Amino acid sequence: MQKAAIERNNETLAAQLTPVGRETVQDRVYSELRRALIGGLFEPSQVLTIRGLADALVTSTMPVREALGRLITEKALEALPNRSVRVPPITLERIDDLLRARSLIEGEAIALAATRMNPRQIASVEAMLGEWDEMRALKHKKDIDREATLNQSFHFEIYRCCGSAVLIPMIESLWLQSGPCIRVAIYAFSDAGEVDTAHYHRSIVAALARQDAQAARKALVADISRPFAFLRDKLQSASKEGLRA
């Protein structure tokens, strides 16, 4: 009965070894596709094939088809009547629709978070703000991927504080759906000249710091509206071009 000794031994082992995790291949495929979608690696209307992705990800078709199915149910991808799957095309209605839904739900999440964040959590997002300036000062823009990742962390760090296990997955789904749209807007942005994204984030943090839920909601809506509005204008003028041609 050396129970205590064994227990102690296990503890030292646990301290030395790093957990190897139990992620399935399907989970990795799913995460990777999510990352690609939010990061805008796929273009709107692009068709994806199971075997093509399986080859690219160096797995068999099985994990890929299940991951695709999951992405289709959360509307991150679209199943065509041909049974092929593509990333949803951009339309004016869809842009307005996504913006409205995001304003509603992310606005609610941040309003909740504003009343629940403790000083520790506020300091954490404030620190991200600083990290941001740093990156922005170092290399003046063009590191779009890094900036997008940081932006995502910033938002979800806040949303996590809303304490709702129901709202957060919905927000993730919305980001997944708007990812491809946003990305084309961002690229157009960086060509059209820099914009002051930092300003919006600063006013969000300020509102959170003084627990002003309505101000936080307002600042957030302004923040997420910007790329959508830009994309909207771009699409409208493009459709006018098309009409003229």
Added chain:
Amino acid sequence: MQKAAIERNNETLAAQLTPVGRETVQDRVYSELRRALIGGLFEPSQVLTIRGLADALVTSTMPVREALGRLITEKALEALPNRSVRVPPITLERIDDLLRARSLIEGEAIALAATRMNPRQIASVEAMLGEWDEMRALKHKKDIDREATLNQSFHFEIYRCCGSAVLIPMIESLWLQSGPCIRVAIYAFSDAGEVDTAHYHRSIVAALARQDAQAARKALVADISRPFAFLRDKLQSASKEGLRA
């Protein structure tokens, strides 16, 4: 070159034959599981196995596992660390969380619908109200399944008018998540004596008829709050019981 003749022939055929559809087995499994979930055929915390469901549905495991994966991503089911899957258990926090999300999103949807419904659509949901009374008068209650189905049709008939392709799938996901909870509340309801659900629906329709978005939202929130509040009380007293025992 009898193109026109062939075309005409095809048209007459199309008029005589009813479309057989192209639904896959996986789609049918998914729909069936959705129906079961919303209808409350599965109990909260119940564990589901792939092979068990495949046997019950008389298919192979393949369509079932893909359908389960989809239901897990929309939080209608829950993946345990053991890799087994169960319908999510009911907790107080989850009840409040679901009610808040549903009030927010379905409230927004009905507010949008209120400004967009045409007389034809309003007449349609009004007719459902009548159908309801009819059923209710014929066999006084106890036909819970029929009533739940009618309730679902009533709500989604309205939501469809909001014109948002983004909000509606989210609402479906929320119904899927709250299905098992609601069902235990409904059963408890029908034991605890009848309640006037018709009253709420009537005031919803009245608000819609006069295009009063805020009144519609308020009436809807009152409607969906009722079973949640009931369940909440039931759970609280039960936990007190458990504490005492």
Added chain:
DNA sequence: GGTTTTGATTTGTGATCACACTTGCTTTGA
């Protein structure tokens, strides 16, 4: 020459198998 038909290739779907992990029970050993 333009349209239809045919055939080859690609793709999604469902079934089945192999393997690893979990779980519950029995057996073993102190």
Added chain:
DNA sequence: TCAAAGCAAGTGTGATCACAAATCAAAACC
């Protein structure tokens, strides 16, 4: 007597195969 080891049934995951539907290109046809 009771905890630990061992065993057996059950379960999820990934790979592979068979098949039907879709796609595309060349060939045949009027």
